[in-house]
Amino acid sequence: MSIIHILDGQTDVILATSSKFYNDVHRETLKNEEIFDFIEPITSKASPYLNKRNRVIIPTDDGFFKEFIIEKAYQSKGGIEVYSSASYFELMKAKPIAPMTLSSYSVEMLLDFILNDSDWIPGIKVYDGIKTIVFDEYTDPYSALKKVADEFGLELRFRIETNKNRITGRYVDLLERVGEWRGKEITSGKDLLNAKRIEFTQNIVTALVGVGPQKENGKRDVVTVANESARQAWGRNGQHLWGIYQVPDDGGNEDMTIQRITQLTSDELQKRISTVISWEVESADIEHIFGREHEKVRLGDQVRVKLTDFNPQFFLDARIISREGSIRTKAQKKYVLGEFIEYTAEDIKSVKRMLQKQIEKKLSETQVLEITYPKGDIDEKLKDVPITDDNFPDETPPTPENFEGSGLFKIIQLKWDYSPSSLIASYEVYA
Structure with a gap:
């Protein structure tokens, strides 16, 4: 059962809690656009406090909390409709920053400066370099944070920490990337409920x-x-x-x-x-089923989507740029996909044909022995010997063959034939 807390907008004192809210929607995006809307029964003990810019604390799927400020509340016979937005938007109303140039500032120094007169404090910082940031005109701290994130090529994340139902800290993180690859696949016939391919011209x-x-x-x-x-x-x-x-x-x-x-x-x-293409996907939220913990999806995550019931079929590598759902009923979520690469069934077949051709180029036993040792000899030689940069063969591999570059949406896809003629630790692609 999900419980939300209502806090006094000026003192953070808990005024009430509620588990009776319904028709709730929590939506968050990578652009730091975040809202929480819900309806509270008119007879609820929390209903008298859903006003005066009081704050709402909600739980997340990972056991943490998010904070929102009530912006609008409509009262009717059926209940109170509440519309709230993330509390970090209040940084737009913090003390403005005058035009100035901050020379050779680190991320930590910039966060300290921007958040100095606010309720927020610097959190996780991943960039060690320095930059010069110029504010040409008066700006608010929220816009200043956005500017710093853009300048350093980082992404903003806002979070709160609590202890015994009290907020102990509001933190601003600057990360290389929000989210991660968890191996999640949203698939027709498993958890994919609906999908829309939207084409803008x-x-x-x-x-x-x-x-x-x-x-x-x-x-x-x-x-x-x-x-x-x-x-x-x-x-x-x-x-x-x-x-x-x-x-x-x-x-x-x-x-x-x-x-x-x-x-x-x-x-x-x-x-x-x-043409500008976008994808919207509705998925069953199955991570809460026993044994399905690995199926979770979070904002910013990289996922794969298999739309095998489309005509033609589509296969996507994509990033979750928007996430929407209920915190009370976690049956399903709606996602907006970005930074995606589309593949059709024919693309997949083409890759399979390419791999088949490579397999057909079998090397004879003599050719194999010319470039390596039999497996038994290798196992004996490498026994108890860790592979490091010092003992990895430093041999220049041949130039890759059948190189192809394809311009996709925000991404350039590169392909080339794998060569087994040498041991390759990694590839580096320059401009």
Whole structure:
């Protein structure tokens, strides 16, 4: 049974608890958008306190807690509809940060500075380097945290810690990546309930007019960039689909050359010439079934999805960028997938054919002995000898053959034939 706690919005004192709430929805995204909505019976002892920006503490699937601030509450005969948002949004209302330049600051120093006048404190930090951060104008601490995360290429996570039903700390973590690969597969016939493949074409253009930032003399440089292949694919009666792109001000308008404006406009056009695909998946939440603990899915996790009841069939490698469900009834969850790679059944067959060809290139026993020892000899030689960088054969392997590069959604997929002619510790790909 799930229990939520209602806290006084100013003192954090517990005012009431409730286990009678219903129709609840907890939604969280990697963009740090998080809400908790529910309905409380009008006769509940907690109902008088669901107002005045009081706070709601909810449990998570991992035994931790999340904190929300009540933004709206509608009272009717049936109950009180409560709409709350994550308490870390209050950082938008903390003391603003004046325009300034923070030179050679570490992540820890930046978190200390930004969170200094707030209820939040620095948590886990994974970046050891330093950077110079420039705030061109007044900004709120929440936006400042977003800027720091972008500059360092990290992801934000907000969490609270409690002890005996009291909040002991509100922490801001900056991680290399929220979530992990747990080996989870969402599969038709097992836990996949529904899936939607959504295709967006509304924002497609085939040519852009790039307008540069305003100079001191009041003028702006203007360039035109077009894509012929996109015109043939999307244009009507041979005409381009046009758009206007305001090139962002990078703080050095006088140094913004025509070449730079053209490059930025061209980069923007590349984002707009293709269909935007998104996936929404509804899955049965089976991790709470005995023996299925390994089936859990968390925000940011990498998962595989097998849609074998689609026509055509789809297979996805994807990341959970949004997660939605009830904390009271954990029967199912809704996920939005991002950073995904789509495979069709034909793609899978193609990979199998490639592997089959490699298997068919069997080496004779003589060829095998030329590059290695019999298994028995290897076992004897390696007995009680740990493999380290000092005894791993340092031999340059041949250049990979049949190399292919495919541009996918936010990802470049690289393929090449595996070569058994040498011992390869790892591959490194440069630009």
